[in-house]
Amino acid sequence: MYTLGQIAEFIDAKVVGDSAIQIDSIASATIAKNTQLTYVVGQKHKQELINSQAGAVILNKELLEDCPTNALIVNNVYLAFAKITHYFKKQVTHQIGIHPSAKTNNAKIAGNCVIGKNVVIGNNVTIGANTIIEDNVNIGDNTYLQANIVILQGCTIGNNVFISPGVVIGSEGFGNAKDDQGHWHTIAHLGSVIIGNDVSIGANTAIDRGTLEDTQIHNGVRLDNLIQIAHNVIVGKDSAIAASTAIAGSTVIGKRCMIGGMVGIIGHLNICNDVVIGGKSIVDRNITSPGMYTGIMPLMPHRQWKKVSLWLTKLDKIITYLNIKLKNLKD
Amino acid sequence: MYTLGQIAEFIDAKVVGDSAIQIDSIASATIAKNTQLTYVVGQKHKQELINSQAGAVILNKELLEDCPTNALIVNNVYLAFAKITHYFKKQVTHQIGIHPSAKTNNAKIAGNCVIGKNVVIGNNVTIGANTIIEDNVNIGDNTYLQANIVILQGCTIGNNVFISPGVVIGSEGFGNAKDDQGHWHTIAHLGSVIIGNDVSIGANTAIDRGTLEDTQIHNGVRLDNLIQIAHNVIVGKDSAIAASTAIAGSTVIGKRCMIGGMVGIIGHLNICNDVVIGGKSIVDRNITSPGMYTGIMPLMPHRQWKKVSLWLTKLDKIITYLNIKLKNLKD
Amino acid sequence: MYTLGQIAEFIDAKVVGDSAIQIDSIASATIAKNTQLTYVVGQKHKQELINSQAGAVILNKELLEDCPTNALIVNNVYLAFAKITHYFKKQVTHQIGIHPSAKTNNAKIAGNCVIGKNVVIGNNVTIGANTIIEDNVNIGDNTYLQANIVILQGCTIGNNVFISPGVVIGSEGFGNAKDDQGHWHTIAHLGSVIIGNDVSIGANTAIDRGTLEDTQIHNGVRLDNLIQIAHNVIVGKDSAIAASTAIAGSTVIGKRCMIGGMVGIIGHLNICNDVVIGGKSIVDRNITSPGMYTGIMPLMPHRQWKKVSLWLTKLDKIITYLNIKLKNLKD
Structure with missing residues (x-):
């Protein structure tokens, strides 16, 4: 204040x-x-x-x-x-072991876990070894954290959530302001992450906290390994995202979407319900109609690709040239 | 039973x-x-x-x-x-420290490691700090685990294997079945991961366990950082895969292949021996002949790319149009 | 010796x-x-x-x-x-807790950290839980390590550096030599990593040590989550790199560059100052003029992409064919 x-x-x-x-x-x-x-x-x-x-x-x-x-x-x-x-920005307690104010209920907590101030854990939760849960985190019932997971301050994890090793939830978003000298100044991210019920999250995936409001992963979502979810992203109910995909800040993904592996989705986009994105595509615009979308370069023998790629970079010039030639012939 | x-x-x-x-x-x-x-x-x-x-x-x-x-x-x-x-699905012991049934031999074990039931470790093994080895894991001789590694239940690691920090081996595969209401139901992955001899694995790489049978990394393989290896993938002997590549479920890669960085390989494919894939390509079909393959969009000044990409999305229409024009001229 | x-x-x-x-x-x-x-x-x-x-x-x-x-x-x-x-290659001490020779100054050190021989830590440093700092690491003043971080032997971290959970600094580079039998032999990486002042590094990012000389991240750099920085890369002052990008070995990036998310940059390149790379592009050549560069396939409805991709792989043949047709018509 x-x-x-x-x-x-x-x-x-x-x-x-x-x-x-x-x-x-x-x-x-x-x-x-x-x-x-x-x-x-x-x-x-x-x-x-x-x-x-x-x-x-x-x-x-x-x-x-x-x-x-x-x-x-x-x-x-x-x-x-x-x-x-x-x-x-709230300071976190840097401590050893489980803070006396944490309500761990009947959770099974394995070795070397650190659990912060005012953490509240539901019924029948398992917390695997070397997991860190910072201050003010809430975890629902029947949730299973495998091992070596970091959940940063103030995040909320629902019921029946399954989290694989190496996952980071609530890391700082990538927001920086430039000063007159061209130096970056980090924005402290004051929002948090809310993970709904029945969500599963794959190994080494990172979910950043929101800048002011919260990053949200809705009920029933499936996230594979090594996914990047940036600040303020919302992933809608029952959507599934395959491995190594990255979603940039403030993008909203609808319900029941299926995003392939290694897809890149740029920031501040809206993707409607029931969209399927082919693996390795980039999504660089809003999608307003359900359906499948793809944008990838097909694989070719390297020698063939070298020829094709040469023409590709000149595509606009070639087409213009061909059109002029045609027009001249006609005249 | x-x-x-x-x-x-x-x-x-x-x-x-x-x-x-x-x-x-x-x-x-x-x-x-x-x-x-x-x-x-x-x-x-x-x-x-x-x-x-x-x-x-x-x-x-x-x-x-x-x-x-x-x-x-x-x-x-x-x-x-x-x-x-x-x-x-086998339950794992959630514990503190080293389980009395684990045979750790003469392994050097650093601080805060957790080692589960019936783990068997060979000769001259080093296990770096904060590493977690779940029940029934086997580790061969002279293997070196740097630090902060998670090896989940039942996986097998060969001799002379080198594993970098942050690696997760044996995480759950990304397999889900949909019910009538459109909700996902997770498949418990009952297979495991078998890592052969003389393998090295880079930082923060994730290797999922198989659905029913095992994910396999054969002898002599080199895996770089931040790679995703999905359930039931087989990587053949002496193949090398560069950083940030992702291989989807059940794909089989031959011997002596060299896969560039950030390559995406879709699931259920067969790639024969001695294949080289150019960095950032997508492999979306079987490869049956050795050789080098590439599929990437070349880099251009952004202004040029905007013009080219406009034509690209209309490529089929333009070519059809040019063909008709030519035909008309001829007639 | x-x-x-x-x-x-x-x-x-x-x-x-x-x-x-x-x-x-x-x-x-x-x-x-x-x-x-x-x-x-x-x-x-x-x-x-x-x-x-x-x-x-x-x-x-x-x-x-x-x-x-x-x-x-x-x-x-x-x-x-x-x-x-x-x-x-220097051997590291595999130990429990904080080595007596480490100078930890007034650092706040949370639970389950392991700090090696001859580590020197500056003023007002925070080291989050389950962090591992190997022998001979130097850390400057006011640096903040969130949690579950691994900094391998001999690396240097500057002042006012912020490191997110899951980061690995100083992992072995991906360098291997082949013998006559086609087996890979790992190169032990003898260089280290030098992180300048005022740098921030996102969750689960990996930075490899140099082969003989050092990998360098200069003052003021911003690195997002899940980034791969290979051996001997140099990232110039005040450059910012978005999530899930991978930079291959020995590439040098200039000052004030802005690299989008999921960009792949191949090895041994030089990118000059003030370059902007569009998200998901591949950089496969040196860049000698400031400006924005892009190389991505635009997203299309899948059905449209199938038609376009068919023509794409034949682009050189089609253009040659059209040119011949035109020439014939003219004659």
């Missing part, structure tokens, strides 16, 4: 409004309440600013006239946001 | 034959013996059913007349199979 | 020169000093041989006349090099 005046000092901002109000957390512009701070970058998000219920908004002076609440004026809004996130 | 009658109850099947026979395990139709259960889905596998020596077969009523042995009739065969696997 | 005569015995080489000289380490031909051993393969590297200051060189007899120093003559130079590296 900081006053707006304190926050202004932390990020070197000018307050327009009431420096004395108390800010308890940070949220996105569209959902922030009057005790929360938000930020708005660019004219594109002007309407979100106008409608915002936030207690205060970090913004450029150009957007000041549209700000319906207290403002913190800075030059580099995203950088100021990155800096202030660290003041709201 | 269950009677066929018990199994029928577990999966809600109708027995045609002798409910009293004892079933001790599950195996594929082609190798199952008379104390084993198998399953057959679809007319495609009718011949395997006719030849099967299994004690009992889970099947649809349409295949009943071709069943040479006891039958368990269900509507959704694969789902029934998924459910019954869990009854044959 | 071995005499050249001893080394000749280890790798079954013929000495031409002084068998009595002492060799203390191995280095690349261009930087090796007179107490160091190097190797040269092929006429392509003849000039490096002629200029070498090394105490001795492993080579074929064909290059002997160009050798300015002591020579070790073998048939298979790369195999002899692979074998001799193991004699210069």
